[in-house]
Amino acid sequence: MARYSGGFRTTGAGSTTLPIAGITATTLVRPRIKEIGAFNTTAVAVALAVRRITALGTAGAAEVEVYDTDPVQVALATLLNTWTVAPTFVSGNVRVATLGAVVGSGVIWTFGGEGLVVPNTTGDGVVLVPLTGTGQICDVYINWEE
Secondary structure (H helix, E strand, O other): OOEEEEEEEOOOOOOOOOOOEEEEOEOOEOOEEEEEEEEEOOOOOEEEEEEEEEEOOEOOOEOOOEEOOOOOOOOOOEEEEOOOEOOEEOOOOOEEEEEOOOOOOEEEEEOOOOOEEOOOOOOOEEEEEEOOOOOOOEEEEEEEEO
């Protein structure tokens, strides 16, 4: 199983219905997320949630996936930046955290064992979304296997 990562600064602050970052599957791959990190770029606190989606909505730009272990195998999952049209969310949050009102304040969520598995269905994914109120532009990364 090959391992990949991708890190980027979000292009928007998002909202409770518009994710700031995410990873989506295709019918060809079932990503197994090992780690998600999010870090504040402002001096204003922000609460974030990791959530599952079942339909994509409209995401922003695709981000670059970088291999960790296998330079030959190309990543099939897609990293996406700030959404402009809401996806369809699964009820409930996978994880939540509040980033302090300090630049660089952050959280790293880890998922042991097989990881946080994303179904291999087009439109399924895992996103990072503001939990309440106004979001923030954040630096994020996602690490996964496929």
